[in-house]
Amino acid sequence: MLYYLDTAHLDSIQQAMECFPLSGVTTNPSIISKECQPLGTLLRDIRSCIGPSRMLFAQVIAREAEQMVREADALRQWCGPSFSVKIPATVQGLKAIASIKRQDPSFHVTATAIFTPQQALLCARAGADYVAPYINRLDNFGADGIQVIAEISRLFSTYKLPCQTVGASFRNVQQIHSCALAGAGAVTVSPDLLPLLLQHPLTDAAVEEFKRHWANTYGAKADLIEQLK
Numbered sequence: 522m523l524y525y526l527d528t529a530h531l532d533s534i535q536q537a538m539e540c541f542p543l544s545g546v547t548t549n550p551s552i553i554s555k556e557c558q559p560l561g562t563l564l565r566d567i568r569s570c571i572g573p574s575r576m577l578f579a580q581v582i583a584r585e586a587e588q589m590v591r592e593a594d595a596l597r598q599w600c601g602p603s604f605s606v607k608i609p610a611t612v613q614g615l616k617a618i619a620s621i622k623r624q625d626p627s628f629h630v631t632a633t634a635i636f637t638p639q640q641a642l643l644c645a646r647a648g649a650d651y652v653a654p655y656i657n658r659l660d661n662f663g664a665d666g667i668q669v670i671a672e673i674s675r676l677f678s679t680y681k682l683p684c685q686t687v688g689a690s691f692r693n694v695q696q697i698h699s700c701a702l703a704g705a706g707a708v709t710v711s712p713d714l715l716p717l718l719l720q721h722p723l724t725d726a727a728v729e730e731f732k733r734h735w736a737n738t739y740g741a742k743a744d745l746i747e748q749l750k
């Protein structure tokens with residue numbers, strides 16, 4: 522399962538990229554708006570932060586298919602290679618996805634704001650390369666986000682559809698883990714939640730114990746490299 526970072530906050534992107542094996546950055550209009558910066562500058566800065574080969578996801582604003590396609594083309598030109606346009610799973614969105622893929626099959630398209638397996642299946646049939654189901658929003662609605670992911674995975678495998686599920690909208694580590702077990706190809710995680718995937722008090726205790734044992738024998742200031750000389 523691949524990990525993406527769900528933010529447009531440059532410092533957070535930089536810090537996370539230094540430590541985590543991230544495959545790219547996902548944004549949406551709400552995430553972009555939070556940064557209060559010109560769209561072009563922000564997307565350029567994110568691209569230079571993540572390099573040319575990591576995936577950058579940005580979303581259209583239009584509601585009509587024809588304008589969605591124009592916005593998708595403009596975003597792709599601006600963001601360079603390794604770019605995926607996000608298009609909401611509406612009727613007009615479905616039309617836009619099919620039109621973009623007809624025009625250029627190599628254009629990466631993500632169907633977003635997915636809440637049901639049928640939305641995912643239709644979007645994959647229209648040619649979407651990725652679908653992004655919103656797990657926590659489903660859970661908050663009294664539905665089962667993980668069940669939706671599991672059913673999407675089953676449908677894509679049954680019908681041999683080359684579409685990847687990118688689980689989105691998470692509030693806790695368990696949702697992300699359940700997503701992995703349910704067969705998601707990727708997840709997109711906020712900068713706040715990402716470090717929690719590693720956090721465990723027994724890991725901290727083990728590291729402290731290693732340090733104490735080392736210091737007892739070699740001294741608290743002993744350098745490992747020096748000890749090898």
Ligand code: E4P
Pocket residue numbers: 527547548549653655657658689690691709
């Ligand atoms: C992904 O790209 C989605 O837009 C995002 O994860 C939605 O998350 P939220 O429910 O926290 O807004």
